[in-house]
Structures are given as structure tokens and as C-alpha cells.
Amino acid sequence: MGIIERLQQCLDSQSLIVGEALRAHPACIYLIPKAIIRPGSTEELAAAMTVCHELGQTVVTRGGGSGLVGGTVCEGEDILLSLERMNRIESIDVLGRTATVQAGVPLQALQDAAAAKALFFPLDLGARGSATLGGNLATNAGGNRVIRYGMTRDMVLGLEVVLSDGRIISAMNSVIKNNSGYDLKHLFVGSEGTLGIITRAVMRLQPAPLSENTALVAVSSFDRLVRLLGQADQHLGGAMSAFEVMWQSYYEAICQGGKRHRYPIRDSYPFYVLIESLGANQEADNQRFAAALEALFEQGLIEDAVLTKSRREAEALWAIRDDVEALMSLFPYFVFDVSVPLAEMESYVAEVEAGVKAAWPEDQCCIVFGHLGDGNLHFVIRAAGEFEQVREQVNEIVYEPLRSRKGVISAEHGIGLEKRPYLNISRSQDEIELMKLIKRSFDPKGILNPGKIFEA
Numbered sequence: 001m002g003i004i005e006r007l008q009q010c011l012d013s014q015s016l017i018v019g020e021a022l023r024a025h026p027a028c029i030y031l032i033p034k035a036i037i038r039p040g041s042t043e044e045l046a047a048a049m050t051v052c053h054e055l056g057q058t059v060v061t062r063g064g065g066s067g068l069v070g071g072t073v074c075e076g077e078d079i080l081l082s083l084e085r086m087n088r089i090e091s092i093d094v095l096g097r098t099a100t101v102q103a104g105v106p107l108q109a110l111q112d113a114a115a116a117k118a119l120f121f122p123l124d125l126g127a128r129g130s131a132t133l134g135g136n137l138a139t140n141a142g143g144n145r146v147i148r149y150g151m152t153r154d155m156v157l158g159l160e161v162v163l164s165d166g167r168i169i170s171a172m173n174s175v176i177k178n179n180s181g182y183d184l185k186h187l188f189v190g191s192e193g194t195l196g197i198i199t200r201a202v203m204r205l206q207p208a209p210l211s212e213n214t215a216l217v218a219v220s221s222f223d224r225l226v227r228l229l230g231q232a233d234q235h236l237g238g239a240m241s242a243f244e245v246m247w248q249s250y251y252e253a254i255c256q257g258g259k260r261h262r263y264p265i266r267d268s269y270p271f272y273v274l275i276e277s278l279g280a281n282q283e284a285d286n287q288r289f290a291a292a293l294e295a296l297f298e299q300g301l302i303e304d305a306v307l308t309k310s311r312r313e314a315e316a317l318w319a320i321r322d323d324v325e326a327l328m329s330l331f332p333y334f335v336f337d338v339s340v341p342l343a344e345m346e347s348y349v350a351e352v353e354a355g356v357k358a359a360w361p362e363d364q365c366c367i368v369f370g371h372l373g374d375g376n377l378h379f380v381i382r383a384a385g386e387f388e389q390v391r392e393q394v395n396e397i398v399y400e401p402l403r404s405r406k407g408v409i410s411a412e413h414g415i416g417l418e419k420r421p422y423l424n425i426s427r428s429q430d431e432i433e434l435m436k437l438i439k440r441s442f443d444p445k446g447i448l449n450p451g452k453i454f455e456a
């Protein structure tokens, strides 16, 4: 009996899509997998994985499909596993400040459910409507508030995972302190679907912030920018929740001469920073925020500033930072997400910009922005020529200078297929061998998301 017949024995037609019906599924835009498994429960998934393991069937797990490194790419021989039906927030414990969720819950749904109970789930990123908690965990997503709340790894207390052979590991811990042996959940966080399938999780919630202050400031040099980061954090006494830097190139490309967004501050400064602080007392926090900005002016760290007075005004500033759509006009372009130590950042950016200009003197652009508070930079680079032909050249320009600077080729998005050839820039051979050993222990037949992160 073949794999499809075996799966049909344990899954009903809601949980297994095969044949022509595959074409209607949103995940099947380019390549059509052999089948799609859409389990309604952990047990159903475990039964399906037992069969896949027995027959050596490869499985690619998909959450919201918002990943940016080809982590959910399927070949025709793979089965796609979609967590779309496991999308229930099972409970919110107000006292313990935790949420128990199924892996297919969209990030925004958890943010909203937490807010309805006067709690706060601080993970936030542009794809909040489609990205799922399972995907956030599998990629260890970062986003805008890492500086204050950490990455997804810092927000998870417990996990339930189905292993490649169908065993269910239920480690739904809900307490903060648990040093009873190895903390296995951290192996699955950031493993990009290669070690196990995350089915449920206990996420940590925070008290809802009662005050919010946001400002856009202009800065005249990189040296001042770095000092501003330290000083703003100090003046705001640990309440700073975002420090998002936009290089002038980004600010201009997004505002498009005022056509797409009104310039809150004129466009002649080299750097713009969106600073956000979250607190517990609006009146006192307003005063503290205004006083902090004044002190930063006096210290000569900022040239100009816009302080928002309402949520609407704050949203208008965030819209500039989040408007990736505006960059579509640059198409074709390449997007990068790297980390580099602050002390190396200025020279690194200069080297990449110079590399792009030298390679395509006539037709290119290099746009820079990032979550500077955690050393994370994004580049959007347009280079003349046929996309596939220039891709490798652009990759070399961005990744190679990281080697000598102890930089990282993937700050937030993971490795997937796209960054696989460059993993050795950020990881030693010994580290990669150890990763492969872990992979073999969890997935000896190599059926989970094959070829992602590294070749088996």
C-alpha cells in the first residue's frame, strides 16, 4: 500500500488533501506537493507521522508561510504539513500570565486575545496577521520590541512537539523556573521544522502597558546614533521598547518625496530613529519621555524631533517604519537580515554600500534600516541584471564582510534554503557538525524539512 492510501486510513478528507484539490490550496502557488496533511489535533498528526516515518516520507511543515528564507519550499515528492486547522487559543491564565495556544494561531490573534484580558503579548512584526505562533517559535522570530522583551525564545515556557517517528513530547511547562535537566524546548525553538513539529505552546504574557510614548528623531552622525541608543535607554530608565533606525536612503525611499508619507522631519539628515517607550502611568511617563528628549537635545545627540500626541500620530510614524510595500517599486531587489556588533556597524554598512556601487555603477540602490538596539540590520539592495545571475554576487557583497567582523548572516529570519551556502560565515565547522548530530538523533531518516539549514 502506498503512502496516500496509508494516510487515508488514519486521516479523513478534511485532514488530507490529495489530487486536483491541491491546486486550490494557497500554499500551492509554485510547486505542488504529493499531498497536504491538515491535522485537527496532535494525535491525528502523530498518527500521520508514524506512517510517514515508517515509509520514509519527507514532510515540510508550514505555518503562515510568511517566512523569508525558503523554509517551507516543497519538492513534488514532499508532503506539506499545514497547521492551519490547529488555530485555537486554548486558554489564558490571567493570574499566571500565560496563554496556551495551538501552533497554527496567528500572532495577531494572540496579541488581541491577550489585550482583551488586559495583558500583553509583546512579540510584534509586520506579518502579524499571517505568521503563526508555531512559525514564530520555529524561526525564533524577533521583531520590533526585542530590545525590551527579547525574542520568541524568551516568551515561551512550554512546548508540545511531535517527533519525526510520531512520538508526542508534551513539555507544556507553565512556570518560569524549571531547571529539571536539559531544557529541551530550546532545541526546537529556531530549528525551522527540522527537528520536530511544534503543535502547542505555553506562551508568557506581560502586563498590558498603560502608557505609550513615541517619537521620531533625526541624528547627524553614526557616532551620535550609538551614543543616543545608550543615553535614551538610560534616560528612559529601562522603559524603552523600540529603537528603530532608518538610514536616509530608507526614509527617502519610503516617503517618496512626501507622496507616500508626509515627512515628519525634513529629509536631509543621515539617520532617523523611531523611539518608543511603554510604561504604567501616562502622565508621569509623558513627562519623563519629554524630559529625556530635552536632555538628548542638550547632549547634542539629536538634531530634530517629533513627539506624538495620540495613537494615530504614533501609527503614522510606525507606518513609515513598516511600509515595506513602498519598496516594491524597486523590484527586482534582494532583502537581507544580518547582525553585526555595534562597534563594527558603521564600517560594515560603508563596505556594503561601496561594494554595491562598485559592482553596478549605473543602476543600483542600497537601502538600510534596522532594529539597532539589538545590532540587527536590514538591507534592501537593487542591482541591475537578471535576478538569478546577480543573486550570488549581491550575497557575497553583504555576507563576506561579516566574516572578519564576527557578524551573523541571519539575525531573525533563519537559514532555510536561501542562506544555507553561507552558514559557515556565522558558524564554525564544529558547530555545524554538532547541529547535524542533533538532527540525526531527532530525525534519523531525515524526513523533516529535508535540506533546510544544511544538507544532511
Ligand SMILES: Cc1cc2nc3c(=O)[nH]c(=O)nc-3n(C[C@H](O)[C@H](O)[C@H](O)COP(=O)(O)OP(=O)(O)OC[C@H]3O[C@@H](n4cnc5c(N)ncnc54)[C@H](O)[C@@H]3O)c2cc1C
Pocket: 060, 061, 062, 063, 064, 065, 066, 067, 068, 071, 072, 083, 103, 124, 125, 126, 127, 130, 131, 132, 133, 134, 135, 136, 137, 138, 139, 140, 141, 142, 143, 144, 192, 193, 194, 196, 197, 198, 199, 324, 412, 413, 416, 449, 452
Ligand atoms: C512583512 C514581513 C515582515 C516580517 N518581519 C519580521 C520581523 O520583524 N522579525 C522576524 O523575525 N521575522 C519577520 N518576518 C518573517 C516571518 O514573518 C517570520 O519568520 C515568522 O516567524 C514566520 O512564521 P510563519 O508562521 O509564517 O512560518 P512559515 O513561513 O510557515 O515557516 C517558517 C519556518 O518555520 C517552520 N515551521 C512553521 N510552523 C512550524 C511548526 N508548527 N513546527 C515546526 N516548524 C514550523 C517551517 O518549516 C519553516 O522552516 C517578516 C515577514 C514579512 C512577510
